[in-house]
Amino acid sequence: MVQRKRVTLRDLAEHLNINTSTVSRALSEKSSEMISPDVVKRVKKAALEMGYKQNAAAYALKMGSTKTIGMIIPDLMNPVFPPIIRGIQSVLDRYGYTAFLAYSENNEITAHTEVERLISRGVDGIIYAAAFRTDSVVDLCKSQGVPLVLVNRVVDQGDVDTVKVDDSLGIKMAVDHLLELGHRKIGFIAGPKNISVSYIRLRAFTQTMAEHDLEVEPHRIVEAHALSEDAGEKAMSVFLGQNSDATAIIASNDLIALGCYTALRQFGYTCPKRLSIVGFNNMPYLDWFATPLTTVSIPHFQMGERSAELLLKRIKSGNLDFNEEVLLKPKLVIRGSTAPVVRRKKKSDAS
Amino acid sequence: MVQRKRVTLRDLAEHLNINTSTVSRALSEKSSEMISPDVVKRVKKAALEMGYKQNAAAYALKMGSTKTIGMIIPDLMNPVFPPIIRGIQSVLDRYGYTAFLAYSENNEITAHTEVERLISRGVDGIIYAAAFRTDSVVDLCKSQGVPLVLVNRVVDQGDVDTVKVDDSLGIKMAVDHLLELGHRKIGFIAGPKNISVSYIRLRAFTQTMAEHDLEVEPHRIVEAHALSEDAGEKAMSVFLGQNSDATAIIASNDLIALGCYTALRQFGYTCPKRLSIVGFNNMPYLDWFATPLTTVSIPHFQMGERSAELLLKRIKSGNLDFNEEVLLKPKLVIRGSTAPVVRRKKKSDAS
DNA sequence: CTGAAAGCGCTAACAA
């Protein structure tokens, strides 16, 4: 039963005593109509029986299209990416495309290398969810003529197809929520500023505060060295050391917010009693948490879908001189980590 | 700057006025030594300058190896799979292999179809983390001569390379833990019995109980229709309806355990006060939960690594008539969802 | 409606 060699078109042709080109045409949706129905039926039957599977490498070599695309994300462990990936694949599947998955590990060099590997694999396009504010990957794809779509990260260069959420709006909703709860002394735990979302969210924070005539003093803003739990914890420790009077903070993403929880506990504070926290992303399972995190929810799955649609459209058109921007709306999810500010009369709850 | 056509070996050869085969050899690690060092240097320089990237399709067609493998998992949303995938890729990367990711959605037909697609893509092997107890994918791979490794699921057929954890040991540790806490009336929320882990874990449960002379009555065992939160909730509702006196349950996996939390709350009960719960898998973020789940931890990342190593070994050897079984050890992680049994004197805590 | 033949880009056996 073990057949080490795969069945080819020629095997089928010889078996049926017809030409390989006839077999090819009979099996192809778009050219089977130029073959007599009878032959088509016989070919399809034989193909099934003999277990014929098209050789993708040969097809790719001949046609110049592999029907594959590459996805690059920072890190699969960050729970926001699985739904994005599924969104991408759900539309890819409908068009017979398959995706390679690669990781930037939040490192531009790594990302560049991975993109080169993907190009060598002959991907028809790339979805890049890990771009830095200035990113050599953009130029690389341009110079190689490979369609590129950015997801949830933008690039200073401009001229790139992009699918993103309105981060500024998300932050505005978070700030407004805290203001309504009576908070005025609000801090921000930012992400690395070479990452576009970090930069944009921080800028939106200061802008929104300014619109409410609330000046943000520099010590109210601390930059974490990564968009991770660990980095969030370190940054929040610094923040608490110099902001004993703050009553709320916004974190650049959920993982940083979790780090803030940890730092808060180390200082003997509780959330939301002593300090309210808002995250960004709405990662899974937050509802189960001891302190369920209030956060800005973004449509992960839909982002994936839209980016795949955009990429396929670009691949089909072959026109790379044009670019498009898809903007999705975020939503505030209010949970237990935010509460009305309490006017502390005596010594507070710092037990 | 936009070069729609990629640079080929021939472009390089013509540019340097030498033969394509010379260029090929100069660029290949294993045959560059039969070319004069001077030429090698010139070729490499030109390749870099002109942005040459090997055409993977042509290589695959010529060599009969795509240097890709396929991974099939039930569902990316289940948080146990990301670390397994990363483990697989960490070893694949070292050998220049790339992976396709596909989903069975816990459906054997879907799995079969996806495997066919992967084979058509020419994958050199397949890692299958979604097998059912009897599974046509195994025969498919055998008949097509495609190396296959099973991860965390086994198959009744036998004769397949497998990487798994000692589920029976894990369940035994869970039972022992509950017994030590004084529980005797212990229930089990099983997964679908056509999935091997569900079957094995349930069997291990009844066996371990029997070894302690504790007979398990049938109504103490309820089968969820899937290894999911939702299915767990439904099953637990049934269980609670017919087991008002049980003091502890073991769930077939963490997601089912979460569903049990929900059902428990709907019945007005609390965990662990009224009922202790143990899960299986140790998914991420459990420490943050309002009721942190006691669970059996399995080495996800390592499972991925081992399965990739096994698959590459099998690909290299070309010998499919031999099979191996890697068995990994689980570990019990005790958290807040389990507590000593309390002798209820009056009306309990059913508030 | 079907066949013959070329060629996608690469590697390797064979020649020189």
Added chain:
DNA sequence: TTGTTAGCGCTTTCAG
């Protein structure tokens, strides 16, 4: 050490 050539499996133009 380098060149010549064939061919991997497929699609498609050009003939018939």
